[in-house]
Amino acid sequence: xxxxxxxxxxxxxxxxxxxxxxxxxxxxxxxxxxxxxxxxxxxxxxxxxxxxxxxxxxxxxxxxxxxxxxxxxxxxxxxxxxxxxxxxxxxxxxxxxxxxxxxxxxxxxxxxxxxxxxxxxxxxxxxxxxxxxxxxxxxxxxxxxxxxxxxxxxxxxxxxxxxxxxxxxxxxxxxxxxxxxxxxxxxxxxxxxxxxxxxxxxxxxxxxxxxxxxxxxxxxxxxxxxxxxxxxxxxxxxxxxxxxxxxxxxxxxxxxxxxxxxxxxxxxxxxxxxxxxxxxxxxxxxxxxxxxxxxxxxxxxxxxxxxxxxxxxxxxxxxxxxxxxxxxxxxxxxxxxxxxxxxxxxxxxxxxxxxxxxxxxxxxxxxxxxxxxxxxxxxxxxxxxxxxxxxxxxxxxxxxxxxx
Numbered sequence: 001x002x003x004x005x006x007x008x009x010x011x012x013x014x015x016x017x018x019x020x021x022x023x024x025x026x027x028x029x030x031x032x033x034x035x036x037x038x039x040x041x042x043x044x045x046x047x048x049x050x051x052x053x054x055x056x057x058x059x060x061x062x063x064x065x066x067x068x069x070x071x072x073x074x075x076x077x078x079x080x081x082x083x084x085x086x087x088x089x090x091x092x093x094x095x096x097x098x099x100x101x102x103x104x105x106x107x108x109x110x111x112x113x114x115x116x117x118x119x120x121x122x123x124x125x126x127x128x129x130x131x132x133x134x135x136x137x138x139x140x141x142x143x144x145x146x147x148x149x150x151x152x153x154x155x156x157x158x159x160x161x162x163x164x165x166x167x168x169x170x171x172x173x174x175x176x177x178x179x180x181x182x183x184x185x186x187x188x189x190x191x192x193x194x195x196x197x198x199x200x201x202x203x204x205x206x207x208x209x210x211x212x213x214x215x216x217x218x219x220x221x222x223x224x225x226x227x228x229x230x231x232x233x234x235x236x237x238x239x240x241x242x243x244x245x246x247x248x249x250x251x252x253x254x255x256x257x258x259x260x261x262x263x264x265x266x267x268x269x270x271x272x273x274x275x276x277x278x279x280x281x282x283x284x285x286x287x288x289x290x291x292x293x294x295x296x297x298x299x300x301x302x303x304x305x306x307x308x309x310x311x312x313x314x315x316x317x318x319x320x321x322x323x324x325x326x327x328x329x330x331x332x333x334x335x336x337x338x339x340x341x342x343x344x345x346x347x348x349x350x351x352x353x354x355x356x357x358x359x360x361x362x363x364x365x366x367x368x369x370x371x372x373x374x375x376x377x378x379x380x381x382x383x384x385x386x387x388x389x390x391x392x393x394x395x396x397x398x399x400x401x402x403x404x
Contacts, residue, residue: 200350
């Protein structure tokens with residue numbers, strides 16, 4: 001796992017693939033917008049303000065449409081600024097906020113005070129010796145655009161300085177920097193620490209969505225940590241020292257939700273002490289005896305399936321030997337209740353999104369997205385951040401487009 005100012009080969013390959021996609025797509029989109037939306041007309045019309053009073057206001061629409069047309073290329077520029085580097089998620093969110101929202105808004109604000117209003121109030125064009133006095137109120141309006149120049153400066157500064165951390169700090173924190181996608185013994189220790197603080201994570205040594213959510217919950221409860229879902233040295237130190245005494249509550253899907261689209265979830269099993277290979281992640285593997293089956297490998301074992309032979313119907317953890325069973329008639333394997341042939345095991349099942357886009361899952365996600373677009377904005381602190389959603393979209397694209 002590379003530091004912020006070090007080139008990570010895997011990250012570099014993903015970023016280069018994403019840059020190619022955004023570059024080619026961005027050029028196509030910009031070309032489409034230029035000719036179909038007739039962007040040159042808006043700019044040409046707005047520059048006729050001296051001879052056609054009122055046409056200056058077309059410039060605001062021209063800037064807005066141009067910003068939309070250039071959005072994919074702007075995104076490519078943002079990705080290029082951290083190309084191959086492991087950078088903070090919070091910094092990425094800030095950068096996307098500036099690139100997609102702050103810069104277009106600042107450009108419209110500057111155009112209004114430097115071009116549109118001066119023409120409307122006849123402060124422009126200056127022309128002739130008699131109009132020399134117009135420069136003073138014009139300069140007064142120029143003061144109004146100082147926030148725009150600050151936005152432009154901050155955007156350039158962020159593009160030029162993606163790490164925002166010194167090499168000394170990176171060397172100090174490098175070994176304890178864990179994020180979504182990390183795996184190994186350090187992740188296992190992190191999951192154990194989180195469980196001591198009230199989380200209910202399956203110990204699988206993989207930093208997935210549930211672990212990220214638990215880290216973020218702890219950071220929010222602590223109040224002094226930046227809640228980005230990344231376990232850096234400060235977060236890990238707070239976990240080890242006690243940190244927040246609040247319980248970490250991570251929303252988990254209900255069994256009915258999993259049953260509606262079992263392919264969209266991964267089953268995580270823990271607590272099988274007699275045969276530890278049964279612990280870990282299981283993927284949806286079709287149906288058996290009329291109910292969803294989960295297996296570690298397609299068509300193989302270990303697997304968890306519904307069986308109605310022997311001593312009665314139950315969910316069986318099959319691996320080739322005796323194993324706990326849950327005699328509960330649930331639509332998918334239950335979270336607890338594996339009491340038959342329990343032995344020294346204490347089975348715990350957990351579900352988390354698999355990332356598999358099944359038709360049902362895609363339809364539901366589209367419905368939620370459209371609902372979020374059409375509903376009025378809420379002031380709740382719990383609302384998803386727009387730029388977080390954009391960022392997650394690019395992260396998904398990197399995973400899909402990157403080398404396997």
